[in-house]
Amino acid sequence: MSDGDELDDIPTLIETQSSTNGPADAAARTVPLTIITGFLGAGKSTLVRRILTERHGYRIAVIMNEFGDTADIEAKTINVSSTEDPTQQSQEFLELANGCLCCSIKDTGIAAIERLMQRKGSFDHILLETTGLADPGPIASVFWQNEEFAMGLGKDIHLDGVVCVVDAVFGRKQMKEDHAADSIGESLRQIACADVVLLNKVDLVPTEELQAVEDIIGSINPVAAFYRTVKGEINLKHIIGIDAYTSRSVLQKSSQTEPPVCEHDHRHDGSALDHDHSRTHYEIRGISSMQVSCPSLSPFQMAKLDEWIRAVLWENRLPGQSSDDSKKLEILRCKGMVFLDSGKMSVLQGVRNLYEFAEVDTEEEADASGIPDAGKLVFIGRGLDDRVRQNLEDILQ
Numbered sequence: 001m002s003d004g005d006e007l008d009d010i011p012t013l014i015e016t017q018s019s020t021n022g023p024a025d026a027a028a029r030t031v032p033l034t035i036i037t038g039f040l041g042a043g044k045s046t047l048v049r050r051i052l053t054e055r056h057g058y059r060i061a062v063i064m065n066e067f068g069d070t071a072d073i074e075a076k077t078i079n080v081s082s083t084e085d086p087t088q089q090s091q092e093f094l095e096l097a098n099g100c101l102c103c104s105i106k107d108t109g110i111a112a113i114e115r116l117m118q119r120k121g122s123f124d125h126i127l128l129e130t131t132g133l134a135d136p137g138p139i140a141s142v143f144w145q146n147e148e149f150a151m152g153l154g155k156d157i158h159l160d161g162v163v164c165v166v167d168a169v170f171g172r173k174q175m176k177e178d179h180a181a182d183s184i185g186e187s188l189r190q191i192a193c194a195d196v197v198l199l200n201k202v203d204l205v206p207t208e209e210l211q212a213v214e215d216i217i218g219s220i221n222p223v224a225a226f227y228r229t230v231k232g233e234i235n236l237k238h239i240i241g242i243d244a245y246t247s248r249s250v251l252q253k254s255s256q257t258e259p260p261v262c263e264h265d266h267r268h269d270g271s272a273l274d275h276d277h278s279r280t281h282y283e284i285r286g287i288s289s290m291q292v293s294c295p296s297l298s299p300f301q302m303a304k305l306d307e308w309i310r311a312v313l314w315e316n317r318l319p320g321q322s323s324d325d326s327k328k329l330e331i332l333r334c335k336g337m338v339f340l341d342s343g344k345m346s347v348l349q350g351v352r353n354l355y356e357f358a359e360v361d362t363e364e365e366a367d368a369s370g371i372p373d374a375g376k377l378v379f380i381g382r383g384l385d386d387r388v389r390q391n392l393e394d395i396l397q
């Protein structure tokens, strides 16, 4: 991919003219925020630096979270790039309580973003780079359209997507090593939460190894878009302005029939990247995904589904069972859509224990992005075994 391609294909950042209520309307008024996550050394800063120095015509603010062993470990830098010359950045240093954004975002981190928002109008997009050790789930939750957020930062910002950079050289090793016996390792949480996965440093790895890493990523998160990159070289339209949390994005994804195309020279034959759905129960270090097709639902079934999701997300148990029985049940991400007997359609979006069903107007969405033939639900997390699948299917059938 050349810079020329990049210029020809500038992403449309805030173009949501949808009449859909909820996040899409919010998107029309607010600045999109992309969370960039990925394990230590995977290439997050390289990607961010590239975005900041590339001439793409957009003013992008970056909230960096440096994590090192130096004295400035607690310093956060906000760089606001200018349209005229992206290399000229004004800098403000914001001291946070500790170097880990994951821990501090709910207090000082929010203050940092609020300060940034006072400069609203001077940028089009925010990138938030997490530390390599951060779990992006709680960070994404902060930007969720709940009541608290809607009254505060939600007036200015909406979550555009979570991008996870995976190290092609060490990715597989990291996924194994950071997994502790009783918890899900951070690198797995990062992949599970992602809307886009970039397998970076593909220049350093033989094809067989790439395919092995891709297989694992696909088994953890079969619904994320996937690209191979060298030094974060990617067409920005794949990572910015993706609107992953609007109902339209879920609809568009579900009507895609082709697997995502790889950036860079390494085109694949489909075998490595099709994120084999038949293996959704192949558990990699505790995390798996579960995809369930969903027939048209009556209001009673819809209420039951809602109850099922609440029990699973909020209490880590199946309805009617104690949490002891389903000790290991934990959902990191869920998405999907269901058709209702009324002819309407409802789109599910969830990050950890936050979720929402948003009703969409099927006629308008059919014009805009096409309506899929059938409903489906996807859950990514821990403990998603046959018992859980059967329990959900019993409600849906």
Ligand SMILES: Nc1nc2c(ncn2[C@@H]2O[C@H](COP(=O)(O)OP(=O)(O)OP(=O)(O)O)[C@@H](O)[C@H]2O)c(=O)[nH]1
Pocket (backbone or CB within 6 Å): 038, 039, 040, 041, 042, 043, 044, 045, 046, 047, 067, 131, 132, 200, 201, 202, 203, 204, 229, 230, 231, 232
């Ligand atoms: N060969 C090669 N090297 C790369 C690539 N991407 C990044 N690097 C190098 O990998 C090292 C780590 O990259 P960073 O961008 O600092 O990684 P990071 O994820 O921000 O690291 P932390 O902030 O420590 O988590 C740097 O020396 C980069 O130059 C790539 O695609 N190929």
